[in-house]
Amino acid sequence: xxxxxxxxxxxxxxxxxxxxxxxxxxxxxxxxxxxxxxxxxxxxxxxxxxxxxxxxxxxxxxxxxxxxxxxxxxxxxxxxxxxxxxxxxxxxxxxxxxxxxxxxxxxxxxxxxxxxxxxxxxxxxxxxxxxxxxxxxxxxxxxxxxxxxxxxxxxxxxxxxxxxxxxxxxxxxxxxxxxxxxxxxxxxxxxxxxxxxxxxxxxxxxxxxxxxxxxxxxxxxxxxxxxxxxxxxxxxxxxxxxxxxxxxxxxxxxxxxxxxxxxxxxxxxxxxxxxxxxxxxxxxxxxxxxxxxxxxxxxxxxxxxxxxxxxxxxxxxxxxxxxxxxxxxxxxxxxxxxxxxxxxxxxxxxxxxxx
Amino acid sequence: xxxxxxxxxxxxxxxxxxxxxxxxxxxxxxxxxxxxxxxxxxxxxxxxxxxxxxxxxxxxxxxxxxxxxxxxxxxxxxxxxxxxxxxxxxxxxxxxxxxxxxxxxxxxxxxxxxxxxxxxxxxxxxxxxxxxxxxxxxxxxxxxxxxxxxxxxxxxxx
Amino acid sequence: xxxxxxxxxxxxxxxxxxxxxxxxxxxxxxxxxxxxxxxxxxxxxxxxxxxxxxxxxxxxxxxxxxxxxxxxxxxxxxxxxxxxxxxxxxxxxxxxxxxxxxxxxxxxxxxxxxxxxxxxxxxxxxxxxxxxxxxxxxxxxxxxxxxxxxxxxxxxxxxxxxxxxxxxxxxxxxxxxxxxxxxxxxxxxxxxxxxxxxxxxxxxxxxxxxxxxxxxxxxxxxxxxxxxxxxxxxxxxxxxxxxxxxxxxxxxxxxxxxxxxxxxxxxxxxxxxxxxxxxxxxxxxxxxxxxxxxxxxxxxxxxxxxxxxxxxxxxxxxxxxxxxxxxxxxxxxxxxxxxxxxxxxxxxxxxxxxxxxxxxxxxxxxxxxxxx
Numbered sequence: 001x002x003x004x005x006x007x008x009x010x011x012x013x014x015x016x017x018x019x020x021x022x023x024x025x026x027x028x029x030x031x032x033x034x035x036x037x038x039x040x041x042x043x044x045x046x047x048x049x050x051x052x053x054x055x056x057x058x059x060x061x062x063x064x065x066x067x068x069x070x071x072x073x074x075x076x077x078x079x080x081x082x083x084x085x086x087x088x089x090x091x092x093x094x095x096x097x098x099x100x101x102x103x104x105x106x107x108x109x110x111x112x113x114x115x116x117x118x119x120x121x122x123x124x125x126x127x128x129x130x131x132x133x134x135x136x137x138x139x140x141x142x143x144x145x146x147x148x149x150x151x152x153x154x155x156x157x158x159x160x161x162x163x164x165x166x167x168x169x170x171x172x173x174x175x176x177x178x179x180x181x182x183x184x185x186x187x188x189x190x191x192x193x194x195x196x197x198x199x200x201x202x203x204x205x206x207x208x209x210x211x212x213x214x215x216x217x218x219x220x221x222x223x224x225x226x227x228x229x230x231x232x233x234x235x236x237x238x239x240x241x242x243x244x245x246x247x248x249x250x251x252x253x254x255x256x257x258x259x260x261x262x263x264x265x266x267x268x269x270x271x272x273x274x275x276x277x278x279x280x281x282x283x284x285x286x287x288x289x290x291x292x293x294x295x296x297x298x299x300x301x302x303x304x305x306x307x308x309x310x311x312x313x314x315x316x317x318x319x320x321x322x323x324x325x326x327x328x329x330x331x332x333x334x335x336x337x338x339x340x341x342x343x344x345x346x347x348x349x350x351x352x353x354x355x
Numbered sequence: 356x357x358x359x360x361x362x363x364x365x366x367x368x369x370x371x372x373x374x375x376x377x378x379x380x381x382x383x384x385x386x387x388x389x390x391x392x393x394x395x396x397x398x399x400x401x402x403x404x405x406x407x408x409x410x411x412x413x414x415x416x417x418x419x420x421x422x423x424x425x426x427x428x429x430x431x432x433x434x435x436x437x438x439x440x441x442x443x444x445x446x447x448x449x450x451x452x453x454x455x456x457x458x459x460x461x462x463x464x465x466x467x468x469x470x471x472x473x474x475x476x477x478x479x480x481x482x483x484x485x486x487x488x489x490x491x492x493x494x495x496x497x498x499x500x501x502x503x504x505x506x507x508x509x510x511x512x513x
Numbered sequence: 514x515x516x517x518x519x520x521x522x523x524x525x526x527x528x529x530x531x532x533x534x535x536x537x538x539x540x541x542x543x544x545x546x547x548x549x550x551x552x553x554x555x556x557x558x559x560x561x562x563x564x565x566x567x568x569x570x571x572x573x574x575x576x577x578x579x580x581x582x583x584x585x586x587x588x589x590x591x592x593x594x595x596x597x598x599x600x601x602x603x604x605x606x607x608x609x610x611x612x613x614x615x616x617x618x619x620x621x622x623x624x625x626x627x628x629x630x631x632x633x634x635x636x637x638x639x640x641x642x643x644x645x646x647x648x649x650x651x652x653x654x655x656x657x658x659x660x661x662x663x664x665x666x667x668x669x670x671x672x673x674x675x676x677x678x679x680x681x682x683x684x685x686x687x688x689x690x691x692x693x694x695x696x697x698x699x700x701x702x703x704x705x706x707x708x709x710x711x712x713x714x715x716x717x718x719x720x721x722x723x724x725x726x727x728x729x730x731x732x733x734x735x736x737x738x739x740x741x742x743x744x745x746x747x748x749x750x751x752x753x754x755x756x757x758x759x760x761x762x763x764x765x766x767x768x769x770x771x772x773x774x775x776x777x778x779x780x781x782x783x784x785x786x787x788x789x790x791x792x793x794x795x796x797x798x799x800x801x802x803x804x805x806x807x808x809x810x811x812x813x814x815x816x817x818x819x820x821x822x823x824x825x826x827x828x829x830x831x832x833x834x835x836x837x838x839x840x841x842x843x844x845x846x847x848x849x850x851x852x853x854x855x856x857x858x859x860x861x862x863x864x865x866x867x868x869x870x871x872x873x874x875x876x877x878x879x880x881x882x883x884x885x
Binding site for chain 1: 527529551638641642643644645647648649652708709712714715717718865867868
């Protein structure tokens with residue numbers, strides 16, 4: 001079930017088992033881990049929103065929020081309080097059950113995906129031997145939330161937005177999957193902690209598999225931004241076209257769920273990229289090897305933020321693509337290149353040209 | 356073959372665009388143009404010709420220069436100026452002369468066109484540079500420009 | 514594929530309102546779209562949400578007071594609009610303004626055109642999704658607004674020209690500030706080209722979209738960069754020169770493709786032409802009087818007078834019908850946006866919604882100009 005940990009987590013584990021009977025102790029451990037993940041979800045979501053606003057402002061010759069707290073660190077808390085106090089209304093003709101259910105799909109999908117990531121050698125919620133496959137399957141569940149939300153709103157614009165978003169996500173999942181598969185060829189295992197083990201001994205995967213790995217990374221970044229409906233692929237929420245897309249009819253906390261889920265998806269895509277390409281929680285050249293858990297988590301977070309910064313850079317520079325151009329990009333350019341790259345990587349491994 | 360050259364040239368233009376915004380991102384400290392508004396009121400200076408609102412300057416003896424000729428009232432396109440005047444005996448010369456009682460200015464209707472200021476023959480009204488004109492009560496926007504107890508400065512008619 | 518869709522699957526058209534309240538559209542314009550899936554079948558514009566009866570108000574104002582109303586038509590080319598009325602009145606009274614006034618009016622008109630095109634560039638990027646272009650354009654436009662504020666006192670509705678000349682003289686800092694601005698803008702415009710014009714995504718969204726043929730451009734009465742993007746020579750500054758345009762050397766920018774990208778390139782190139790006009794004139798402002806004396810109450814002789822100028826969006830015409838009194842009997846404004854809007858249905862048919870957004874951005878509508 002859970003990863004057998006060392007130091008901090010093992011001390012908590014032993015202490016709990018010593019004061020309660022076994023069943024209750026296991027149950028308490030579950031609750032603790034769930035709370036930790038929920039807290040991480042909320043905090044990461046909040047601070048990613050603030051980071052997005054500050055980074056957007058720095059691209060545009062202005063400073064971001066800087067009044068509510070130094071560097072605006074309490075800004076999102078103020079925004080969250082505002083959203084919580086808003087009135088939740090809907091018109092009478094929405095499909096009540098589906099309307100209220102839709103945000104929960106996206107949250108559940110994001111939380112389950114976050115459970116598999118190795119934040120450090122000891123902090124990993126769920127280390128199964130089909131880790132990568134599990135991740136990939138879970139991220140497909142999020143699409144259902146968008147489609148259901150758009151349909152249940154009883155609104156033409158939401159429906160158009162939801163349909164566009166659905167087809168976009170389904171198409172780009174193929175590219176994401178094939179890029180991940182290209183890297184799995186190098187490691188030979190689907191289990192996430194094993195993948196990092198391979199990178200510890202042999203160097204980061206993006207260096208091990210030189211050219212095909214770099215191509216796979218570029219394709220993964222493009223397809224990953226499209227998965228999360230961010231610009232330049234954000235015609236779903238294109239403000240100048242049709243209102244606000246599938247979440248037009250939601251307000252208050254439900255809107256906050258969709259909004260946070262978008263940022264958490266960005267975090268997830270960045271984490272997958274870091275684990276598969278850039279060595280997860282390993283430090284470059286092994287400089288802090290072996291020191292408990294703190295530097296490892298720090299390296300992981302730093303690397304994830306660099307990739308998130310790259311995704312934000314895309315958003316604030318490029319114009320949007322039109323729907324048919326988006327699909328042309330995927331089916332005529334990304335997919336063939338991906339398949340050729342997969343074969344290329346296989347040849348490189350067979351001929352032992354990896355570094 | 357054009358498939359690959361299309362991809363290559365496309366990616367090159369995308370990277371050029373990213374370099375432009377990336378350059379500004381890195382140089383934000385020197386290129387920042389935000390003004391921290393309520394905190395910098397002391398140092399914020401408008402240009403001297405800025406059209407804030409119309410005022411009638413009074414000197415230290417509480418005297419103004421308005422003779423009540425009504426040129427500004429005629430020049431104003433939408434009636435933002437009303438002059439209440441009367442013919443009274445001027446104490447200095449003993450003759451009946453037009454003197455103003457009140458010079459009413461409706462800031463809420465003024466379009467800041469400047470025709471009144473260029474029509475005034477004695478430079479009685481000028482532009483002030485205050486830009487914070489919002490009020491909670493709309494009647495505060497109807498201003499009387501001449502201060503109570505003020506009188507015309509001597510020797511203006513020449 | 515087409516056969517399959519038409520025979521086996523039945524689709525219906527539906528109506529969508531790209532309504533007057535829109536988070537990021539150009540103003541209060543209501544477009545009633547008839548859409549089949551993603552393809553647009555019909556665009557029906559519905560005007561009048563910002564009609565303020567400016568032409569009727571002009572019938573009760575004197576000629577000096579009419580000038581400040583034209584500021585509020587196409588508020589991004591306010592000096593040019595003021596100039597149209599002043600030129601009409603001066604033509605009727607047969608007044609000749611001094612050289613100094615002509616040169617200053619030309620410089621201010623070209624700076625206004627630059628400011629308007631900069632804002633158009635920022636908004637075009639923003640409509641298509643590149644949200645940083647808006648801020649880059651406004652940073653440069655602030656410098657032009659500072660130049661105007663120092664001399665005229667206002668940043669948007671200037672009211673600086675009067676029939677007979679200018680309201681007051683230039684500020685002593687004007688030449689220095691304009692020269693600094695020219696140095697900065699010449700450095701920034703190539704950067705904007707690198708950010709948006711060369712971008713492959715932008716080119717794919719604008720090339721081949723919304724093609725307007727030359728015959729259609731002439732028959733619908735378009736003017737300005739919309740017509741020049743289709744190859745029609747219609748620059749009023751060249752055909753009927755006014756102010757000091759016959760003394761400066763500039764090209765009329767023409768492209769023949771007629772699609773959105775051609776209209777974009779016309780405006781980008783016009784910015785360079787404006788910079789060159791200002792550079793030619795900025796050091797040679799002649800000395801002289803600012804105002805030619807007119808009577809306090811201007812009465813035009815009986816008759817009809819028409820004056821056209823090249824505003825940033827096209828040709829603006831002022832028609833005054835006077836019966837000899839101090840107010841005009843009828844004043845009509847021929848606005849460029851109204852004729853340009855009539856083409857929209859013709860060229861947006863058969864495209865997608867994303868194309869409609871790109872076409873409207875390239876037409877550069879300012880709705881108060883259409884509704885007056």
